[in-house]
Amino acid sequence: MAAKKPELQLYNTTTKEKEVFKPIVDGKVGMYICGVTSYDLSHIGHARAYVAFDVLYRYLKYVGYDVTYVRNFTDVDDKIIRRANEVGEDPIALSGRFCQEFLNDMADLQCLLPTDQPRVTDHMEQIKDMIAKIISNGCAYPVDGDVYFSVDSFPNYGRLSGRKLEDNRAGERVAVDTRKKNPADFALWKAAKPGEPQWDSPWGPGRPGWHIECSAMSAHYLTHTFDIHGGGMDLIFPHHENEIAQSCAACSGSKVNYWIHNGFVTANDEKMSKSVGNFFTIREVTKLYHPLALRHFLLGTHYRSPVNYSISQIEIASEAVFYIYQTLKDCEDALSAFREDAGLNNPKVRISPAAQECISRLHNDFKTKLADDLHTPTILNSSLQEAFKYINTSKKLQKQPQLSIVKSLIDLEIEIKQVLSTLGLLSSSTYTEVLEQLKDKALKRAELTEEDILQSIEERTLARKNKEFSRSDQIRSDLAAKGIALMDVGNGTVWRPCVPAQPESAQADAKKAPPAQPESAQADNKNAPPAQPESTQADTKNAPPAEKVEEYYIPFAVYPQIQQLQNFVSIAVEMAGKKPELQLYNSMTKEKEVFKPIVEGKVGMYICGVTSYDLSHIGHARAYVAFDVLYRYLKYLDYDVSYVRNFTDVDDKIIRRANEVGEDPVALSGRFCQEFLNDMADLQCLLPTNQPRVTDHMEQIKDMIAKIISNGCAYPVDGDVYFSVDSFPNYGRLSGRKLEDNRAGERVAVDTRKKNPADFALWKTAKPGEPQWDSPWGPGRPGWHIECSAMSAHYLTHAFDIHGGGMDLIFPHHENEIAQSCAACSESKVNYWIHNGFVTANDEKMSKSVGNFFTIREVTKLYHPLALRHFLLGTHYRSPVNYSISQIEIASDAVFYIYQTLKDCEDALSAFREDAGLNNPKVRISPAAQECISRLHNDFETKLADDLHTPTILNASLQEAFKYINTSKKQQKQQQLSIVKSLIDLEIEIKQVLGTLGLLSSSTYAEVLEQLRDKALRRAELTEEDILQSIEERTLARKNKEFSRSDQIRSDLAAKGIALMDVGNGTVWRPCVPAQAESAEVDAKNVPPAEKGQSAKPTNK
Incomplete structure (x- = not known):
């Protein structure tokens, strides 16, 4: 469509900038990529590198370049020799075998064959020739059969990596010896050792060092000057740094124009590496997943x-x-x-x-x-x-x-x-x-055969024919939990792979259509349509797979929450009859107002996101949990919500942190964006509709700045652009501040070029070494505030319903947003400004800049994420909440109580759910149950409708429902089907409430309880074996009537948050709020948790 090649930009590690790609020879590209050391099967860290450079190779060919792509094999090396000795195989044969395995993996991943794939053992003459040139040029010296490169001979050593020579350790894989002139000197040639592969040389028999091979082979195939050299970031130092030094020492004109490096694949946030042992081989992954899935x-x-x-x-x-x-x-x-x-x-x-x-x-x-x-x-x-x-x-x-x-x-x-x-x-x-290949892989993961699935389809069809809808649901859910989705189509039922879901949320839909109403719910209506109308399935069987936030995959744990929410909405709407009237406190008017969206049935909501320069703390969790509840509740009320939450991924703080740790600012912010997304998934915050990043929206930002300037509300000065607060008469309306009282609303110092000290930056001129973008006012980057105005207008238009964030954003951030948005478009307006209160530590606002914060990761290391969410929802979102260990302990105890009660209810109902008597119209829920359900439902709706008043629901309404369950669950079948039906209906309502609060996990009740126990053991610094041993000791003490010893064991564990409970067949344990030994006699496992502000002292059963 375009007549000319697009202008390719590549990030050059040498200059730390994206640069326009200009080949040395017009129309031709020389590219060298460091290959594998062939001593084992390759892992997905290797796949990351070679898939990335394969895309570069393909794209260069697509735009018409004649590409010479060279990727080497290191087929003689310390690691190869060590592995060969371990398995008793010849090193050359072993490396040859793993070279072939690597090529098989690359073929599976659809990586094109490079132009050349040289091996070290085939290029000994070129390597020795280059070493000889380096020695003759005075940059290397032989010692006892070894040859070392003299780093002092190369003044530019460290330019690529940014390391100073005096800070470096020796850049080789083996120990430094005293024969070196500088500890950083590295080996070009290694003297032969007995039993190792060796080649003759002027310095004696031996083999090459690690780095020289790539210099020699790249020069042989591409000359000393070529376009692109690439590899993983771990190769920057020492490998590529050493390559540059030795190549320039061999030929003064040696140069690579573009050094390209890919990021790591991590496992548990640690770089995946064979040497660390935390890797997954490509072969292990593709045994269960299609190679295209790994590439995707x-x-x-x-x-x-x-x-x-x-x-x-x-x-x-x-x-x-x-x-x-x-x-x-x-x-x-x-x-x-x-x-x-x-x-x-x-x-x-x-x-x-x-x-x-x-x-x-x-x-x-x-x-x-x-x-x-x-x-x-x-x-x-x-x-x-x-x-x-x-x-x-x-x-x-x-x-x-x-x-x-x-x-x-x-x-x-x-x-x-x-x-x-x-x-x-x-x-x-x-x-x-x-x-078919994808289906075969899914069957292998599910440990099923095609015949197994066809048999399940046949059983489900029979169950549906016999109106055994709970059985039908169970078959479908069981398969969905194994990654097999059943779809009802015109001529029967077919299946396809899907992301595995827990059975309770896994009513598999038609090729990712919204989940169907459970078939058991259709039994009340004889004329109800099938689980998925055929016309609907035909349109939706190819709905897009679960969305991923740009650049990053999101853990699947959040998706079942969406399914659960959808499943229960119909029940809630039926009970409520109509939507409750939602009231929200508007920071602009300083009062609660009835919420009325601009477009009926639709809501546009923008929440200011994090500045991604560090792990997020629980102050951030407070904000995003609060707005997640608002998002869930709006969806519950059946609004179509466009929820936008941004990332500030370029900023002073990011640049400062990147300089502190020696990391590229864009890479650092990308890494912490991913960490934030992981935290949000752990806290069960639903995915926003859009999660834009500043760096992806420079055009929108620059366009808005240009409009503000043209409207006479901003002025450029020496490459900066400032907003003129005097141009906006309503400045200060949101915060209630008078203009003359304000300090400048920006993050950096005021300068004398401003017309008013309160004028704030829309654009900041570039500083050396900082990320920058071209603009009409010169290279630079945006100020803090303009980004949100531009992105909210881009995704939601200039007028939308809700804008939210923490109270600390009211001034200057939101005040400045209003000013600049109105200056760009006179119709700009946000109807409801919503702000959450702070989390405090020792009654001081928690903040990264103050340094008194606890990261989400620190808290969830010891406490279940649901405990942190429960703690945050236990206080109204606009009130401050003081974080303390005692409060998070109480919240953790409350979550255990919730899931233990639900688990016990599930167990009690398991024998009754398929009882045909439940369909008898004479079996009705009891008046007490009806009252309990109605009260919970009404409290849930009215309290959330009253400016999201979550504490009352958690601490009163739900507690009453759980008490009803615990007094009703142990019943005999004969006269108690009404109670069974009552418990089933109450369980549905509780799940609706917990789902909307984000407290309903996608894991089973049993799994959550185990997770809570594991966290308790970690806090107590005990193992399960330690507790079982204490139980055994206490049982023996009781048997011997050593009651003081028995009490002491129980009290000691209670002080560590471990409660012992004597039940019919022995003693079991559960987590509890740590108590002083003298008050730690524990109660039955389902006593409600202590109210906040009260001590949690167990009573004697």
């Missing part, structure tokens, strides 16, 4: 950002690949009858404007995003998804009036295949074959 997972994060490997993320990637190929297969089937139609050649048959727009957008996004330092995530998670959505809305064609749509789909299919091919995601197998 790796491309879902920008190649320079770290990516944390987890089963949940590879499951999401696998589902995404299935969605891609199912959509292409359906498109192929729909087009099969039309491809030869002569009417397509009629010049009057043109593609539709919508298709043209879709194709153009995909094509432009594809070229611009890949040209912008290979930004693959946006293409996967946005551009391609839009194209697939178009296909799925257009593929059911009638021949006569629809040839334009046929032509549109054919052209769009061509563009999609080009994109997928350049990303390496287009298989040489047919769509059908890939789908």
Whole structure:
């Protein structure tokens, strides 16, 4: 579509900037990528590197370059020799075997073959020649058969890595010896050791050092000066630093123009490495997942950002690949009858404007995003998804009036295949074959056969025919928990792989359509439609897979909450009859107001996100848990909510922290964005609709600044741009501050160039070494406030419903937002400004800048994330809450009580759920149960509708419901079916309440209880074996009537938060609030937790 090649920009590690790529020879590219040391199977950290550079190789070829791509094998090395000795194999044979295994893995991952794949053992002459040149140039010296490079001979040593020579340890893999002139000197040649592979040389028999091989082979295949040299970030120092030194010492004109490095794959947030032993081999992953799923997972994060490997993320990637190929297969089937139609050649048959727009957008996004330092995530998670959505809305064609749509789909299919091919995601197998391969992998993960599933489908069909809906639901849920989704279609039931879900939330939908109403709920209505109407399934079977926030995969734990919420909404609406009238406290008017959205049935909500320069603390958790409850409640009220929460990923604090730790600011902020997302998933905060980042929205920000300047409300000064507060008469209305009393509303010092000291920066001129973007006012970056005005307007328009954040943002951030938004557009308006109170520590606001904060990660290391969420919801969101160990202990105890009660209820009901007597209209819930359910439901709705008053629901309404369960659950079947029905209905209502509060886990009740016990053991610094031993000692003491010893054991454990309980068949334990020994006689396991502010002293059973 474009007549010229896009201008490719690549991040150059040497300059620490993105640079326009200009090859040395026009139209040709020389690229050298460091290959593997072949002593074992390759892990997914290796896959990350070679998939990334494969995309670069493919893209360079796509834009028309003639690329010479060289990737080496290190096939003689200390590690290879050590492994060969361990297994009793010849080192050369062992390395050759693993070279072939690596090539097999690369073929599976669809990595194209490089132009050349040289091996060290085949290039000894080139290596020895280069060493000889370095010695002759006075930059290396032989010692007793070894040859060392003299780092003092190279003044620019350390330029790539930014390390000073005096700070470096020796840059080699073996111990330093005293024969070196400088401890940092590294080996070019190693003298032979007995039994090791060796080659003759002028300095005696031996073999090359680690670094010289790449200098020699790159020069041999690409000359001493070439375009691109790449590898993992761990190679920057010492390997690539040493390469530069020795290459320049051999040839003064030696130069690589672009040094490119990919980020790590981590496991448990630690770099994946063979030497550490925390790796997963490519072969291990592809045994259970399609290689395309692994490739999709790796491309879902920008190649320079770290990516944390987890089963949940590879499951999401696998589902995404299935969605891609199912959509292409359906498109192929729909087009099969039309491809030869002569009417397509009629010049009057043109593609539709919508298709043209879709194709153009995909094509432009594809070229611009890949040209912008290979930004693959946006293409996967946005551009391609839009194209697939178009296909799925257009593929059911009638021949006569629809040839334009046929032509549109054919052209769009061509563009999609080009994109997928350049990303390496287009298989040489047919769509059908890939789908079958994905299904085979899913069966292997589920430990099932096709016959097993067909048998389950047959059993479910029979159960539905017999109106045994609970049995039907159970079959479907059991399979969904194993990653198998059943779909009811016109001629029966089929299956497809899905992301595994817990049985209670896994009513599998039609190829990712919204979950169907449980079949058991249809028994009340004989004329109710089937679980999924056929027409609905046909439209939705190819709905997009679970969305991923740009650049990062999100742990799947949050998605079942969405399913649970949807499942229970219909019940709540039926009971309520109509939506309650929501009231919210508006910081602008300083009073509670009835919430009325701008567009009926739709809500636009923007919440200011984190500045990503460190782990988030529980002050952040307070804000995002509060607004998550608002989001959930608005969805419960059936609003269509567009929820936007941003990332500030370029900022003074980020730059300062990056300089402190010696990390690229963009990489650092990307890493902490991911950590924040992990924390939010742990706290069960639902995904916002959009999570924009400042660095991805520079054009919108610059456009808004330009509008503000043109409207006379801002002025440029020496590359900076300042907002003129005098131009906005209403400045200070939100905060109640008078303009003359304000300090300048920006994060940096005021200067004399400002017209008013309160004027604040919209654009900051570039400083050396900082991230920067071009602008009409010169290179620089945005000020703090403009980003939110620009992104909220971009995603929600200039007028939207709710804007929120912490109270500390009222001034200056939100005050400045209002001013600049109105200056850009006079129609700009937010109807409801919502602000949450602080979390305090020792009654002082918790803040990173003050240094008195506890990170979410620190708290959840010892306490279940649900305990932290419960603690935060135990205080009204606008009130301050003081964090203390005693309060988080009480919250943890409350969560244990909730899940123990639900678990006991589940156990008590398990024998009755399929009882046919429950369908008898004469069996009704008891009046006491009806009153309990109604009170809980009404409290839930009215208290949340009253400015989200969560504490009353947690500390009163739910407690009454749990008390009813604990007094009713142990019943005999004969006369008690009404109580069983009561408990089932009450359980549904409790789950609705907990789901809306975000306290209903996707794990089973038993799993949550185990997780809570594990945290308690960690806090107590005990093991399960320690407690069992104490129980045994106490049992013996009681048997011997040593009651003081028995009491002491019980009290000692209670003081550590471990409660012993004597039950019918012995003694068991549960976590409790730590108590003083003299008051630690514990009660039965379901006594309600202590009210906040009271001591939690167990009583004697």
